[in-house]
Amino acid sequence: MGALTRRARATIGVAIAAAALAACGGSDADDDGGAVRLTISANAVRDGKNTEEAAWIEDWVIPAFEEEQRAAGVEVDVEFEPSGVDDEQFKTRLALDLQAGSGPDIMTLDGIWVGEFAQAGYLEPLPDTDWDGWAQIPEAVQQLAAYDDQLYGIPWGTDGRVLFYNRELFEEAGLPADDWQPTSWDELLDAAEALSELDDVTPIQLNAGTTMGEATTMQGLLPLLAGAGEAVHGDAGWTGASEGLVAALQLYADVYGGGLGDPVLQQEAQGRDRSFQMFADDEIGILIEGDYFWRSVLNPEGGTAPMADRDETVGWALIPATAPGRGVEGRDFVSMSGGSVRAVNPASEHAELAYELLTFMNSAEAITAAAQESARITAREDVNATVLADDPMLSFIADEVLPLTSFRPPLAEYPQVSMLLQEATGAVAAGDRTPRQAADDYAAGLEEVVAGAG
Numbered sequence: 001m002g003a004l005t006r007r008a009r010a011t012i013g014v015a016i017a018a019a020a021l022a023a024c025g026g027s028d029a030d031d032d033g034g035a036v037r038l039t040i041s042a043n044a045v046r047d048g049k050n051t052e053e054a055a056w057i058e059d060w061v062i063p064a065f066e067e068e069q070r071a072a073g074v075e076v077d078v079e080f081e082p083s084g085v086d087d088e089q090f091k092t093r094l095a096l097d098l099q100a101g102s103g104p105d106i107m108t109l110d111g112i113w114v115g116e117f118a119q120a121g122y123l124e125p126l127p128d129t130d131w132d133g134w135a136q137i138p139e140a141v142q143q144l145a146a147y148d149d150q151l152y153g154i155p156w157g158t159d160g161r162v163l164f165y166n167r168e169l170f171e172e173a174g175l176p177a178d179d180w181q182p183t184s185w186d187e188l189l190d191a192a193e194a195l196s197e198l199d200d201v202t203p204i205q206l207n208a209g210t211t212m213g214e215a216t217t218m219q220g221l222l223p224l225l226a227g228a229g230e231a232v233h234g235d236a237g238w239t240g241a242s243e244g245l246v247a248a249l250q251l252y253a254d255v256y257g258g259g260l261g262d263p264v265l266q267q268e269a270q271g272r273d274r275s276f277q278m279f280a281d282d283e284i285g286i287l288i289e290g291d292y293f294w295r296s297v298l299n300p301e302g303g304t305a306p307m308a309d310r311d312e313t314v315g316w317a318l319i320p321a322t323a324p325g326r327g328v329e330g331r332d333f334v335s336m337s338g339g340s341v342r343a344v345n346p347a348s349e350h351a352e353l354a355y356e357l358l359t360f361m362n363s364a365e366a367i368t369a370a371a372q373e374s375a376r377i378t379a380r381e382d383v384n385a386t387v388l389a390d391d392p393m394l395s396f397i398a399d400e401v402l403p404l405t406s407f408r409p410p411l412a413e414y415p416q417v418s419m420l421l422q423e424a425t426g427a428v429a430a431g432d433r434t435p436r437q438a439a440d441d442y443a444a445g446l447e448e449v450v451a452g453a454g
Helices: 003-019 051-071 087-099 111-119 132-136 139-145 167-172 185-195 214-227 243-257 271-280 292-297 351-361 364-370 381-387 392-404 414-429 435-453
Strands: 036-041 076-081 106-110 154-158 161-166 202-205 284-290 314-317 339-344
Touching (some): 036 051, 106 111, 132 381, 185 202, 185 243, 185 284, 243 414, 271 292, 339 351, 381 392
Parallel strands (some): 036 106
Antiparallel strands (some): 154 339, 161 284
16 A cells, blocks of 8 residues: 555544544345435535535436436436535545445545545546546546546536626726736736725735635635646645745735735634625725635625625636746636535445446536526536526636636645645735745745655
């Protein structure tokens, strides 16, 4: 067994022991030769967490799949195992089941868990098939379900990060209100400088520090690192105090040291939520966020910071590289995405039928049905073209962002690395460390993380 596998098993094993959760059973067939039993598990429950997903599985997936199989002469009884707990608790319970050789036949995972589960032997690569759905999932999005150049599941939902901006404030500042698209970090800073001339307006919100949590890493540091031409993890391992990291941290210094952002806001317990409300109240000019900000925060109908004139006032643009062609893989623009993956349990007693259920759940018809209640970006281009047709912002993410996006490395050490990056951005935003000093501090912490995982 290799060192990576030992590390992953140890990481998940510690969480399992701490949780002291009991394993649940997997699939089986009726002893009398009756219907084959398959189970689906997701961290979703009716009238609770991810209620739409739970309702879709129970009301659409299960009856439709059972009917399709019955027509083919196969009797199958599909059951849904709902859950509505903290994501880490769900992950731990699922890992315990898989370690025991049980668990559901089909499981929904956060994409960031795929590598960790694969390292531990809890997932196996998908069989080589000619499933037609892959042609509808961009290669960049397929990476959400990949580890070590192999696919372990099928992505079904994703997102993307962009620059949101206030058109009214841009017009007041003499900036292009309808078609703003910076092509470099200098142009981004130039726009922030123009916005700084307006009273009671924070030019730019760039998440920094540990209080913002993973939002700092995903909406801040990682897109900037990609814009500087680097990934946080590559063939050579974890990226240390590189020139790209220093450049990314320098942008933090330019924003917060230059009075273009509010460093105190980054330290407040509810700072991210307050930044959302400030944007909705026309008090922030530019904010870097995912499409969640558009569909769930600013949404005039039920958003957490509803903006009545959202559709008229809010603009969006791609995140530029430091300069054209300087981004990761020579890109002009960059983004970061997350999302969910569905996978088959390698211990399933009916793996072939479970794989049929997996592809059925990710078919165009199924994903379209899932997106009917609340439009969101799916992994499939054909579905997005239909369900997002009336939403220009979400269509922009699907059409322009997903082909160029990047994903977090699905490795067990990532949460610790993310925390170190958050600390580095916070130190620079507060003016406590220079970009180079913060990068060196990060690299020192990274050495400890890697050594501890060895």
